[in-house]
Amino acid sequence: MTKKVILTGDRPTGPLHLGHFVGSLQNRVKLQNTGDYEQNILIADMQALTDHFDQPEKIKENITEVAMDYLAVGIDPSKSTICVQSQLPALPELTMYFLNLLTLNQVERNPTVKEEIRQKNFENKIPVGFLIYPVSQAADITAFGADLVPVGADQIPMIEDTNFIVRKFNSTYKTEILKEANAMVPENFSRLVGLDGKAKMSKSLGNAIYLKDDTDTLFKKIKQMYTDPNHLRVEDPGEVQGNVVFTYLDAFDDDKKTVQELKDHYSRGGLGDMKVKKYLYEVMEHKFKDIREKRTEFAKDISQVQQIVKEGTERAQDITNSFMLKIKKSMGLA
Ligand code: TRP
Numbered sequence: 001m002t003k004k005v006i007l008t009g010d011r012p013t014g015p016l017h018l019g020h021f022v023g024s025l026q027n028r029v030k031l032q033n034t035g036d037y038e039q040n041i042l043i044a045d046m047q048a049l050t051d052h053f054d055q056p057e058k059i060k061e062n063i064t065e066v067a068m069d070y071l072a073v074g075i076d077p078s079k080s081t082i083c084v085q086s087q088l089p090a091l092p093e094l095t096m097y098f099l100n101l102l103t104l105n106q107v108e109r110n111p112t113v114k115e116e117i118r119q120k121n122f123e124n125k126i127p128v129g130f131l132i133y134p135v136s137q138a139a140d141i142t143a144f145g146a147d148l149v150p151v152g153a154d155q156i157p158m159i160e161d162t163n164f165i166v167r168k169f170n171s172t173y174k175t176e177i178l179k180e181a182n183a184m185v186p187e188n189f190s191r192l193v194g195l196d197g198k199a200k201m202s203k204s205l206g207n208a209i210y211l212k213d214d215t216d217t218l219f220k221k222i223k224q225m226y227t228d229p230n231h232l233r234v235e236d237p238g239e240v241q242g243n244v245v246f247t248y249l250d251a252f253d254d255d256k257k258t259v260q261e262l263k264d265h266y267s268r269g270g271l272g273d274m275k276v277k278k279y280l281y282e283v284m285e286h287k288f289k290d291i292r293e294k295r296t297e298f299a300k301d302i303s304q305v306q307q308i309v310k311e312g313t314e315r316a317q318d319i320t321n322s323f324m325l326k327i328k329k330s331m332g333l334a
Contacts, residue, residue, distance in 0.1 A: 006031060007146035007181075009042030009085075012062035013052060016069040017208035019192040019201030022251055023152055027186055029074040031150065039080040040144050040316060041070060043309075046085045046092070047137065050130040051120060064302060067309050069211050072295035077308045083316035084309060085140065090320035094139035094327065099132060101168040102161070110134050110157045138162035142178050143320040150184040152191065159183040175330040192251060197226035197244045212295055215285060222281050227273045234272040245276050253283045 008028060010016065016025065032039050043066055048059045063084055070082055085091060107113070113134060117126055134157070141149055141162050149159055159181055166178040191200040194207025201208045209221050225245050231238035240246045240263045249259045262279065265271040298305050328334035 003036060003038045004147045005145050006037045006039040006148045006150065006184075007042060007141050007144045008039070008150050009044045009047075009140065010066055011044050011048040012059055012066045013048050014062055014203040015065040015210050015212050017201055017203065017210045019194075019208065020069075021073065021211060022192045023186075024150065025069070025073045025075075027150055028080070032074075032076060032080045035079075037148070040146070040319075041075065041080055041082050041312075042085055042140055042144075042316075043067065043083065044085045044137075044140070047133050050127060050133045050136075051116075053127065053129070063309070064305055065212075067305050068295050068298045071298050071305065071308070072211060072291045077312060081315050082309055082312040084313050087313045088143075088316055088320050090143050090317075090324035091136065091139050093324055094143050095132075095136045097327070097331070098135050098139055098165050098169070101165050101172065102135070106161075106164075107131055107134065110161060112154050112157045115154075134158050134161045135165070138165045141181050142166060143323055144316070145179065145319075145323060146181050147179070148184045149181050150186070153185060156183050156185070173331050177327060177330045193244060193247055195221055195225050195244060197242060197247075211288065211291055214292070215289075218284060218288070219281050222277050222284070223274075225277065227276075231266075231273060235269050237269040238266045238271070238273075240267055245273070245280050249276075249280055249283065252280075252287050 008024065010020065010024075028039065028041065031037055043063050045059050045063055048062075049056065052059055067082060071077070075082065108131070113131065117130075122130070137158050138161055141159075142165075149155070151159070163180040166180050169178050170176055193199070194201040194205055195209070196205070196207045199205055199207070209218060213221065222245075225248075227243050227245055228239040230236070243266075246259075246263060246266070249262070253259050262271065262276060266276065325334060
């Protein structure tokens, strides 16, 4: 039986944080270890340039950072293909053909892109490359022949655009070469909130804990976490809901009974913030210590990491180049 193909990816705008870990990395390792899938992991540096076009050095640097995060959490290059988007010329080539298949109106309607445009205050200075990144993402997905794209809910419009393009391409060129992809949204998916409790964890909001953070940094960040602002004295009853410390205990502590006891005690009063924070620190230190140590080992041998990425990229070049040739044949161009 041929294995189902997965394509997933990240923009290398910085090292990966615990939001990535909870939202996707963990799931990728699980999918990889089932052995049921051909998993490709794309480091989407070209897509990162669509809103960081003036910082190519930073994006380049972060390719290695992201690769080290992958390896540290357990992505195994003998089981999953790690590759770099800008080294796969079939992707921009396919993007050019796809761009003819949808209208400006359609790309402007993508709700995720709309929201990002609002957040980035582009106003009327939207880079064209940014506006059409969903089309380039459609090329990523189809060039790998992906059946499944594991994503968060915000990426669903990308899959919808992709499948529109697939149908339009196949009907226009009277072919069945492209196949539709399915979004794979993890069950009870929820985004990890940032340290401030205000929004999801994100690099740009400065509320993130990184996989590479050392133990002191981890402790410092936990100390800064938003708790209940009205919990002024230890003996006061505290609010658990929306209290980031408890949100993280729910996310990272497998000992649910202890978590419940701590919640009850906190709600009753008599449990200080610092005590819960120290407990959370122990839990998180235990959970992320091995990952951090593995990452430190990889960081000592960057050339080995770069070699792994190079080999994965070569494999991805083979896949996407040979598929691109078939696509051009189906259009009558080769
Ligand atoms: N848009 C994704 C993100 O912002 C990154 C990405 C690029 C991607 N190409 C992809 C994800 C293809 C899945 C499949 O995180």
